[in-house]
Amino acid sequence: MAKISAPKNNREFIEACVRSGDAVRIRQEVDWDNEAGAIVRRVCELGEAAPFMENIKDYPGFSYFGAPLSTYRRMAISLGMDPASTLPQIGAEYLKRTNSEPIEPVVIDRRDAPCKENILLGDDVDLTKLPVPLVHDGDGGRYVGTWHAVITRHPVRGDVNWGMYRQMMWDGRTMSGAVFPFSDLGKALTDYYLPRGEGCPFATAIGLSPLAAMAACAPSPIPEPELCGMLSGEAVRLVKCETNDLEVPADAEIIIEGMILPDYKVEEGPFGEYTGYRTSPRDFRVTFRVDAITYRNNATMTISNMGVPQDEGQLLRSFSLGLELEKLLKSQGIPVTGVYMHPRSTHHMMIVGVKPTYAGIAMQIAQLAFGSKLGPWFHMVMVVDDQTDIFNWDEVYHAFCTRCNPERGIHVFKNTTGTALYPHATPHDRKYSIGSQVLFDCLWPVDWDKTNDVPSVVSFKKVYPQDIQDKVTNSWTDYGFKPVK
Structure with missing residues (x-):
């Protein structure tokens, strides 16, 4: 090294x-x-x-x-x-x-x-x-x-x-x-x-x-x-x-x-x-x-002063837990493109990007994640496709609100291991470290036709040809706008 x-x-x-x-x-x-x-x-x-x-x-x-x-x-x-x-x-x-x-x-x-x-x-x-x-x-x-x-x-x-x-x-x-x-x-x-x-x-x-x-x-x-x-x-x-x-x-x-x-x-x-x-x-x-x-x-x-995000505990666990889960999923042959826990979720939600190559892949990810040593530290897994930037909360939130079917995309696991620190847990569940966990499947079904069934995303990066994107991006300050950070 x-x-x-x-x-x-x-x-x-x-x-x-x-x-x-x-x-x-x-x-x-x-x-x-x-x-x-x-x-x-x-x-x-x-x-x-x-x-x-x-x-x-x-x-x-x-x-x-x-x-x-x-x-x-x-x-x-x-x-x-x-x-x-x-x-x-x-x-x-x-x-x-x-x-x-x-x-x-x-x-x-x-x-x-x-x-x-x-x-x-x-x-x-x-x-x-x-x-x-x-x-x-x-x-x-x-x-x-x-x-x-x-x-x-x-x-x-x-x-x-x-x-x-x-x-x-x-x-x-x-x-x-x-x-x-x-x-x-x-x-x-x-x-x-x-x-x-x-x-x-x-x-x-x-x-x-x-x-x-x-x-x-x-x-x-x-x-x-x-x-x-x-x-x-x-x-x-x-x-x-x-x-x-x-x-x-x-x-x-x-x-x-x-x-x-x-x-x-x-x-x-x-x-x-x-x-x-x-x-x-x-x-x-x-x-x-x-x-x-x-x-x-x-x-x-x-x-370290723990409280409303973000402090080092939230930031570091969002970082290390995500990377350790990414290594675990890849070791099992899951085609993940990245794993991230936003610190402001108080490392309770794991966001997983994956190339959806077969049915049930989101459920497989959730079962591996919740069943691992890491599982008690988070109780939500959200799975999005490889076209969604998992580090961009706007894109993740948009995918969650538009692609997660309320009936078929939400799966709840009951009587799992939890922690005494979950604010939403009952006093009984806190005392005995009882939890529940949930999967939010935000993937388009693999049996949908990609041309006719999957809706097209309408955004600057998805709708316009690359040459138009480059022209607009390069001319942005010439138009009179402030530089994009």
């Missing part, structure tokens, strides 16, 4: 974003109590530059970096690409890199690991020494983990998982968070640790490189350390924890080590969620006991 100039850590990423105008330095004091969260939320809703808050009230020496990957420009920067790269270009690069050979991580000496510059053990361990923000007014507490990786190892298989599970500070030594039963950590807890009454070692890494955070969010079958190496083009540097045998990103800003308790739970929530609502009530959830904290000098805590 050719050398990639992707930022190696969170600090390089911040500087790259500042240089390109995709981050701003805020030097005036910012309050951890709501103000920082409000800044990040407004940035997400306006699509603004990421805020690098260098002066946090009550926490000298710490800083915040908010909305790290809430725009496609910053996603491109994280990959070492031109910030002006289009989404299809970013997607193509992601697929190219994730189809390459895995790059194994390297373990370095703890003396060379920046995350070990400050080490708190024993009575010194206290989460309140970190600038944990109150992200949304009305949240059940201050959230340590909103853009991070919770690192665990399966006790039997030995494989390592990096996952992004929210973590609320209960007190100086305790965190609690929602872990869904269909997630990798949820399965390990349910299948092994909880039945045996054993604690599960964990480490939370905050202020990761953007690609490490991307790997923690991605539903890829590739182990996250290797996936991060493939995306960055070089091996990830890991270092052993102080109190357990897990290995963590050596260049992370903050590491929190401890044990997930099997027989003790504290309350967590509510929390402003990626759906744009507070859905799950305060309840007793998975509890993390903290045994050690290590951090860099002048550490930066990353903040």
Whole structure:
């Protein structure tokens, strides 16, 4: 693989974003109590530059970096690409890199690991020494983990998982968070640790490189350390924890080590969620006991403020879930032309473009999508033909409203796996992660005659000869119109 100039850590990423105008330095004091969260939320809703808050009230020496990957420009920067790269270009690069050979991580000496510059053990361990923000007014507490990786190892298989599970500070030594039963950590807890009454070692890494955070969010079958190496083009540097045998990103800003308790739970929530609502009530959830904290000098805590689209959770899952499903469908020989989840759907609707070569292809796509590991994260699949630009919402919406037959094109699947965060779900369904799913088939039937039965699209690109299109396009400003962006 050719050398990639992707930022190696969170600090390089911040500087790259500042240089390109995709981050701003805020030097005036910012309050951890709501103000920082409000800044990040407004940035997400306006699509603004990421805020690098260098002066946090009550926490000298710490800083915040908010909305790290809430725009496609910053996603491109994280990959070492031109910030002006289009989404299809970013997607193509992601697929190219994730189809390459895995790059194994390297373990370095703890003396060379920046995350070990400050080490708190024993009575010194206290989460309140970190600038944990109150992200949304009305949240059940201050959230340590909103853009991070919770690192665990399966006790039997030995494989390592990096996952992004929210973590609320209960007190100086305790965190609690929602872990869904269909997630990798949820399965390990349910299948092994909880039945045996054993604690599960964990480490939370905050202020990761953007690609490490991307790997923690991605539903890829590739182990996250290797996936991060493939995306960055070089091996990830890991270092052993102080109190357990897990290995963590050596260049992370903050590491929190401890044990997930099997027989003790504290309350967590509510929390402003990626759906744009507070859905799950305060309840007793998975509890993390903290045994050690290590951090860099002048550490930066990353903040994702989930809410009305778009924030990095929606954007990144819309990107990675779509590309992983595209790889799955193509591996089964489905002639898909692209897969995309619009961030403003809160990654609940999967849009699939396909060349409709045989009957029932939309149903086949839906069954594969909903039956995959990705399925619980979305509940709508819309299938359009290869002539529809899946990245152009106007074209997709037009296809949906004009080609989806209300009787034959809508197929509902009941009693499927859902999540407790669906705003439309009943309280009972949220409690037991019960869902329902729907397919919107927006393809013309394959038995329709393409000349006589399929209606002709009337648009600039479809009606006029190419020479007329070119003439009008090239003369557009001469006519007196503004340039088309």
